[in-house]
Amino acid sequence: MLELKSVDAGYGTFQALFGVSLDVKAGEAVGVIGPNGAGKTTLMRVISGLIRPRAGTITMEGADVLKTPEHRIVSLGIAHVPENRRLFPRLTVEDNLKMGAFMPEARAHFAERLDFVFDLFPRMKERRHQMAGTMSGGEQQMCAIGRALMSDPKLLLLDEPSAGLAPVVVQQVFELVKRIRAGGLTVLIVEQNVQQVLKVVDRAYLLEAGSIRASGKSSEMLADDSIRQAYLGV
Amino acid sequence: MLEVEGLVKRFGGFTAVNQVSFKVDRGEILGLIGPNGSGKSTIFNMLSGTFQPSAGSIKFAGAEISGLAPHRIINRGIGRTFQIPRPFHRLTMFENVALAGYFGQGKHSRVKAEEAAERALGMVGLPTDRTAAVDGLGAAGLKKLELAKALATGPKLLLADESLGGLDETEMDQAADMLRKIRDELGITIIWVEHIMGVLMRVVDRVMVLDHGEKISEGLPSEVSNDPRVIEVYLGTDADATQAAAAEARR
Amino acid sequence: MTDIFDIYLLEAMVNGILLGGVLALLALGLNLIFGVIDVTWICYAELVMIGMYGMYYLVQVFGLPYYVAAPFTILLVAGLGALLHWLVIAPLLSAPPINQLLATGGVLFVLQSFATVAFGIDFRNLGIRMPVLKFADMHFSYSRLLAFAAALIGMLLVYFFMKRTYIGTAIRAISQDRQIMALMGVDTKRIYLNTSALGGALAGLASCLLVLQYDIHPFVGLSFGPITFLICVLGGLGNFVGGFVAAFVFAEIISLGGLFSDLEWGYVLAFAFFIVMMFIRPAGLLARRS
Amino acid sequence: MRQSLPWIAGAALIALPFVYREPYHLHILILILIWSFAYTSWSMMGRFGLVSLGHGGFMGVGAYVTALLWNHLGVSPWIGIPIAMLAAAVLAVIVAYPCFRFRITGHYFVLVTLALSGIVLQVITATRDYTGGSLGYTPDRTKGNHLWALQFDDKLTWYLIALGVWAVGLLIWNWVDRSMDRYALEAISEDEDAAAAAGVNVTWEKLKITIISALMTSLSGALYCQYQMFISPDTVSGISVSLQMVFAVIVGGLYVSLGPTVGAVITILLAEILRIGFGTKAVGWDNLVYGVLLVVFIIFLPKGILGSIIDRLKTLRKA
Amino acid sequence: QEKKIKIGVIYDLTGPLAGGGSELQYTGAKIMLDSYAKKEVEGYKIEAVYADAQSKPDVAINEAVRLIEQEKVDMLLGFFSSAQCVPVAARVEQLKKFMWITTCISSAVLENKNFKYIFRPQASGDQFGMIAMDFIEKNSKAKFGKEPKDLRVAIIHEDGAYGVDVAKGNVAGAKKAGFNVVMKEGYSATAPDLSALVTKLKRARPDVIFHTGYNPDITLLLRQAREQGLKFGALVGHGAGYGVYEKLKEGLGGDVNHFFNVDPISIWLANQKTMDPKLPPVIKMVGEEFDKAKPGIAIRSAHVGMAASNTYVFLTEVLPRAIKKYGGVDPEALRKASMEVDLPEGGTMLGFGVKFHGEGTPMAGQNERSFPVVIQYVDDKSYVVWPKSQAQREAVLPLPAGTTYSDK
Numbered sequence A: 001m002l003e004l005k006s007v008d009a010g011y012g013t014f015q016a017l018f019g020v021s022l023d024v025k026a027g028e029a030v031g032v033i034g035p036n037g038a039g040k041t042t043l044m045r046v047i048s049g050l051i052r053p054r055a056g057t058i059t060m061e062g063a064d065v066l067k068t069p070e071h072r073i074v075s076l077g078i079a080h081v082p083e084n085r086r087l088f089p090r091l092t093v094e095d096n097l098k099m100g101a102f103m104p105e106a107r108a109h110f111a112e113r114l115d116f117v118f119d120l121f122p123r124m125k126e127r128r129h130q131m132a133g134t135m136s137g138g139e140q141q142m143c144a145i146g147r148a149l150m151s152d153p154k155l156l157l158l159d160e161p162s163a164g165l166a167p168v169v170v171q172q173v174f175e176l177v178k179r180i181r182a183g184g185l186t187v188l189i190v191e192q193n194v195q196q197v198l199k200v201v202d203r204a205y206l207l208e209a210g211s212i213r214a215s216g217k218s219s220e221m222l223a224d225d226s227i228r229q230a231y232l233g234v
Numbered sequence B: 001m002l003e004v005e006g007l008v009k010r011f012g013g014f015t016a017v018n019q020v021s022f023k024v025d026r027g028e029i030l031g032l033i034g035p036n037g038s039g040k041s042t043i044f045n046m047l048s049g050t051f052q053p054s055a056g057s058i059k060f061a062g063a064e065i066s067g068l069a070p071h072r073i074i075n076r077g078i079g080r081t082f083q084i085p086r087p088f089h090r091l092t093m094f095e096n097v098a099l100a101g102y103f104g105q106g107k108h109s110r111v112k113a114e115e116a117a118e119r120a121l122g123m124v125g126l127p128t129d130r131t132a133a134v135d136g137l138g139a140a141g142l143k144k145l146e147l148a149k150a151l152a153t154g155p156k157l158l159l160a161d162e163s164l165g166g167l168d169e170t171e172m173d174q175a176a177d178m179l180r181k182i183r184d185e186l187g188i189t190i191i192w193v194e195h196i197m198g199v200l201m202r203v204v205d206r207v208m209v210l211d212h213g214e215k216i217s218e219g220l221p222s223e224v225s226n227d228p229r230v231i232e233v234y235l236g237t238d239a240d241a242t243q244a245a246a247a248e249a250r251r
Numbered sequence C: 001m002t003d004i005f006d007i008y009l010l011e012a013m014v015n016g017i018l019l020g021g022v023l024a025l026l027a028l029g030l031n032l033i034f035g036v037i038d039v040t041w042i043c044y045a046e047l048v049m050i051g052m053y054g055m056y057y058l059v060q061v062f063g064l065p066y067y068v069a070a071p072f073t074i075l076l077v078a079g080l081g082a083l084l085h086w087l088v089i090a091p092l093l094s095a096p097p098i099n100q101l102l103a104t105g106g107v108l109f110v111l112q113s114f115a116t117v118a119f120g121i122d123f124r125n126l127g128i129r130m131p132v133l134k135f136a137d138m139h140f141s142y143s144r145l146l147a148f149a150a151a152l153i154g155m156l157l158v159y160f161f162m163k164r165t166y167i168g169t170a171i172r173a174i175s176q177d178r179q180i181m182a183l184m185g186v187d188t189k190r191i192y193l194n195t196s197a198l199g200g201a202l203a204g205l206a207s208c209l210l211v212l213q214y215d216i217h218p219f220v221g222l223s224f225g226p227i228t229f230l231i232c233v234l235g236g237l238g239n240f241v242g243g244f245v246a247a248f249v250f251a252e253i254i255s256l257g258g259l260f261s262d263l264e265w266g267y268v269l270a271f272a273f274f275i276v277m278m279f280i281r282p283a284g285l286l287a288r289r290s
Numbered sequence D: 001m002r003q004s005l006p007w008i009a010g011a012a013l014i015a016l017p018f019v020y021r022e023p024y025h026l027h028i029l030i031l032i033l034i035w036s037f038a039y040t041s042w043s044m045m046g047r048f049g050l051v052s053l054g055h056g057g058f059m060g061v062g063a064y065v066t067a068l069l070w071n072h073l074g075v076s077p078w079i080g081i082p083i084a085m086l087a088a089a090v091l092a093v094i095v096a097y098p099c100f101r102f103r104i105t106g107h108y109f110v111l112v113t114l115a116l117s118g119i120v121l122q123v124i125t126a127t128r129d130y131t132g133g134s135l136g137y138t139p140d141r142t143k144g145n146h147l148w149a150l151q152f153d154d155k156l157t158w159y160l161i162a163l164g165v166w167a168v169g170l171l172i173w174n175w176v177d178r179s180m181d182r183y184a185l186e187a188i189s190e191d192e193d194a195a196a197a198a199g200v201n202v203t204w205e206k207l208k209i210t211i212i213s214a215l216m217t218s219l220s221g222a223l224y225c226q227y228q229m230f231i232s233p234d235t236v237s238g239i240s241v242s243l244q245m246v247f248a249v250i251v252g253g254l255y256v257s258l259g260p261t262v263g264a265v266i267t268i269l270l271a272e273i274l275r276i277g278f279g280t281k282a283v284g285w286d287n288l289v290y291g292v293l294l295v296v297f298i299i300f301l302p303k304g305i306l307g308s309i310i311d312r313l314k315t316l317r318k319a
Numbered sequence E: 001q002e003k004k005i006k007i008g009v010i011y012d013l014t015g016p017l018a019g020g021g022s023e024l025q026y027t028g029a030k031i032m033l034d035s036y037a038k039k040e041v042e043g044y045k046i047e048a049v050y051a052d053a054q055s056k057p058d059v060a061i062n063e064a065v066r067l068i069e070q071e072k073v074d075m076l077l078g079f080f081s082s083a084q085c086v087p088v089a090a091r092v093e094q095l096k097k098f099m100w101i102t103t104c105i106s107s108a109v110l111e112n113k114n115f116k117y118i119f120r121p122q123a124s125g126d127q128f129g130m131i132a133m134d135f136i137e138k139n140s141k142a143k144f145g146k147e148p149k150d151l152r153v154a155i156i157h158e159d160g161a162y163g164v165d166v167a168k169g170n171v172a173g174a175k176k177a178g179f180n181v182v183m184k185e186g187y188s189a190t191a192p193d194l195s196a197l198v199t200k201l202k203r204a205r206p207d208v209i210f211h212t213g214y215n216p217d218i219t220l221l222l223r224q225a226r227e228q229g230l231k232f233g234a235l236v237g238h239g240a241g242y243g244v245y246e247k248l249k250e251g252l253g254g255d256v257n258h259f260f261n262v263d264p265i266s267i268w269l270a271n272q273k274t275m276d277p278k279l280p281p282v283i284k285m286v287g288e289e290f291d292k293a294k295p296g297i298a299i300r301s302a303h304v305g306m307a308a309s310n311t312y313v314f315l316t317e318v319l320p321r322a323i324k325k326y327g328g329v330d331p332e333a334l335r336k337a338s339m340e341v342d343l344p345e346g347g348t349m350l351g352f353g354v355k356f357h358g359e360g361t362p363m364a365g366q367n368e369r370s371f372p373v374v375i376q377y378v379d380d381k382s383y384v385v386w387p388k389s390q391a392q393r394e395a396v397l398p399l400p401a402g403t404t405y406s407d408k
């Protein structure tokens, strides 16, 4: 479904990604793990078009992502839940969700999708008229995921969705990821919470200093000694 | 050292913190946990003077402090970190901390401030050279800087809001050790808000649990992590927490 | 004291309301730009001035009827708004907002002196004289009633546009987090351009109605610019209803203050009122208390 | 070498009028110095994100109070100027204290201060029986002691006075720059809550710099009045004067001590050159050029001329 | 070295005053100076340096200083706005240079200043205010059927030096005539709304309104007056904005019919029969040049003639005498020559004579023989109606019934 080939990317003179290749198949859940500053967020941004790579190719279901204008990339079916949520703080929850369904394709199904999201997060229904910026961290994370789901994407990019969330909610988030998968959605997820994420994804990549260091089935990764030592604190 | 009675905070019609009372003893590390939106940061904001409480009293070292301006509270010895780090990008790292040393202690002595800055930076393991910029710091560095700023104000009580969020496992362990060291070596009392149970439960002496702005449980980590209500609203089936609590119980 | 509470007081109050219509109309577009997308156009009133010249030339020189010239003028100023954005604001979007303020301040100079160079310093007048509505011993001009009605309708339309439509929501969102707009499938450039054009069009509308009441000269903007800004803030930035109400409050103070004392005291009072209100209700007249 | 540079430059500036006596050029220099001081006063606040459009008001208070006291009560400017400065400071506190207390920042602060200069302008205009209204106001020429009246006919004296005041302005700028208060104000400008959490008394720090800035600005107004012997609401008060300050500082460079001075030199010379160059031949073109240059500057050299030059030098030195 | 006199000429070419008449004054002065640039005066070439005061007093000061100190002009000529005249005159006197004021009328420029080098052939502000009152007083009984003490008059003015000064003359004149002054108020010429003022006027119910204003404020006031239904018997304007008929007409249409205006007489209206016979050809020349500069203007503005005439007086009376009798064009020579000017009534294109108040008198430097006239606009033509000696026709007074503002 999504395929990256030797992607280089960076900021100004600083290069953050070095020849990253990666693929995600339809219906799969794939994790990207790695230490702080490895370039995980950068990778997500490159995929969703927030920054353009310096070299390499990215295709989504055969379509060339790099040739698509950045605001049309959502229409390819890629939805990105950015790091730190990035809600519109002075819009209500409902307006935030509305923004998620901005694309003409999505507008037609707005009511349906809204029900879907409210089903998933009843808390959001309670707070639909609250300014997003005044909600707690966990509530905001729900809203951010909800917003991404509003566009009815095929591929969901999640950047550290569990950061700052209560343990039950972390579990819920991962449960959610499972459910979303079960609903046929493909997921690419970046996480610090390695132990948990490896339980929900099928495969994972290990990113270090901007390069893919390892990849494989999550069970293999879990078993890998070096990974265990470095990231699982065991 | 800190006595909180019937603390309430309302936002419009919404009550974020409802009749919370608790005490913190000198030299203690109190863990403050609770689901997202349960009012933890709001309590911190009231303790540090950023928000005015809607009702209730806060006594620190015997004196009422609720309603004081933030800088006065800091000067009396309550330091805080922010959940999302808020460094001053226009100042160097050293200046960030020296600022806190200068104004936070209420002493307004430049020499003392710079000493305090060096000590605080050393404590958290950041470089003490004067030119290093903030912008080069990663997530972990920013959390450390946040902590160093709070330490430089010379607090007797430290409010640490999610010092671990966004860190990887090794960094988390380091940070937890650091909090312990701060308590042990500097004798600073700490209230710590955190969602990473595995680490928190290992470090704290006592835990208080909030839900919907109300205190629902309080006690030793082992007690709290076995409290069915806490498990229901917060911990879920968090294996780490249970493990850690078990370890604690053994000790 | 007795002669103060007479029909003239009533007339002054009604005049205040009508002046309020003019001010509300001016504040409308500015509120969109300044309040909603958080972009500063210090030169807003100068766009109105250019629009007034546009009307003058179309009506007086090319002999178009007023109602034909008006849409052209609105288009013209809308284009100017878009151009302003493209040339001046877009390069400064990520700069501190104060730089936008200053750059558009430069544009203010440019527009004023451009008007001086191109149109001369003469005062121009459209020469259209609207009838007057008489009621008891009070008289109201149609030009002001018209401005009042346009402000009201415009305010409602913009309000619903902002609240109900997707584009409206995107316009409100764009100032809060520009970088991620692309993730929502929003073409930020287009939103900005459209909003700027809309803001320009509202300025154009204001100029069509202002030419009925005021002489046109290169410095006419200075008479209105600052007041318009204050009104937007008093009403709460981005709050269209608030801006509308604030315009009337301001106009009443100016009008009644001017009746009881020298004209300037009306303005002094209005400005002082503004400062006091900033402290009582910093988020605007109609803001809900938090 | 670097240490002695300011001293050499200072000596040269003091010596200048004794060597070079072209009166009109001296006149322009004096105006540049007075305005440089005014701009420096503005930048004391502006550099910390406290963008005020109320400084026209402070300048107007400085100029008018001094002149009114002299004309109506015969109070010497030596006493009148301190009173005027005090009045400006009181005005600043009345407006700024609630602003800071209630966290009025950013656009809102700009507009509250804009209203302030609007008020001062309108009050001067409305009290026309005392202030002469929009026609302007002239301090009475003294028949007695020139020093007592602070009225001098020769440019040399004025040049030295203006130079002295300007230098003091720079000293104050640098003093603040090196103080711990700068850290506090930089911090406040980024994040008030976080600054408060570091123990900074946000309201007081902001108020302090505002008072200093208002005092300096009103002094510049009084000086301008004494030198020009004519003030009008439009030249020393109101929004356009405030804007003029902001423009000049931005063009020169907001974050460097000589930035406002460079701004004054450039804007005044540019206005002079354009006016004299184009003059009556192309009416209105001078302002057109001025405006375009301004826009171009802000877009391409946002740190101002001096700020950009210093940046350039720094990168060159590194390379 | 070639002998020449360098004259610095300052008017407003930009800003609000430019449209209020300053630019027309500039045109008038330039026509005259240009015509002399070709010839020489007593062997001296005339060189003019023009500057734009941009409608701002501080720019005017700056330009004056620059022309004197930098361009080294021998004297200054011009100045439209009294707000500029007051400070500039003080400056020029301080610099001991010669200044010839063609236009600005404020008494404050000269009153009690005891200037030595500042001369103004132009009428002064009080004279404007006084003659207007005089005119109404003499017509009060006959036209309004009221004793002067029963006549309700309102005095309103823009609050610049000009308006304030004329209003002062108005007040003095009203007192002398014994009018019932029901309202006196100033306002800023840049005020965006004057409806409150109109309401106050309505409440005051004046028979006659005496108004001094520049251009946009006049149109604004009168337009709002019409819209609010203000009625009165007559309106007397005082120069500046009221002197530019084209603009009034453009802004107010037929409503301006029968308005009065106090101004120095337009050189094209002055009574040529009582005038020095060498002047009519000059008037014709100015008219032709003006038509070339500004084609298609119905009524040649009085502003043009004012500057032209006053400049002409300098070039023909002061300059030659200074050179011949006092040996040059230094301020002292120009001053002495000015003091000796003695033209009888009819000696200038503006009808009046020239003789300056001497040193030590309160108005030193002011022309004691100047006077403005009252003209009336009737059906797009202007007629002198007062004083009797210059009058071309009987005044239409009060406003004919049925016209917009008529209180009948």
Ligand SMILES: Nc1ncnc2c1ncn2[C@@H]1O[C@H](COP(=O)(O)OP(=O)(O)OP(=O)(O)O)[C@@H](O)[C@H]1O
Pocket: A011, A014, A016, A034, A035, A036, A037, A038, A039, A040, A041, A042, A043, A083, B138, B139, B166
């Ligand atoms: N906007 C930016 N400008 C310059 N450098 C940046 C920017 N964003 C990130 N970087 C740098 O790029 C590198 C990779 O950053 P990235 O945010 O992708 O890491 P990450 O793996 O997501 O880390 P974390 O786990 O902390 O979120 C880091 O060294 C970071 O400092």
Ligand SMILES: Nc1ncnc2c1ncn2[C@@H]1O[C@H](COP(=O)(O)OP(=O)(O)OP(=O)(O)O)[C@@H](O)[C@H]1O
Pocket: A134, A135, A136, A137, A138, A139, A164, A166, B011, B014, B016, B034, B035, B036, B037, B038, B039, B040, B041, B042, B043, B083
């Ligand atoms: N300024 C505000 N206005 C309105 N509601 C607010 C405001 N600040 C916080 N709240 C609400 O108060 C509740 C408590 O928020 P708080 O930030 O204290 O939660 P928290 O326990 O720190 O959560 P988290 O663990 O996610 O950080 C939330 O529901 C939030 O929406």
Ligand SMILES: [Mg+2]
Pocket: A040, A041, A042, A083
């Ligand atoms: Mg990241």
Ligand SMILES: [Mg+2]
Pocket: A136, A137, B040, B041, B042, B083
């Ligand atoms: Mg929190």
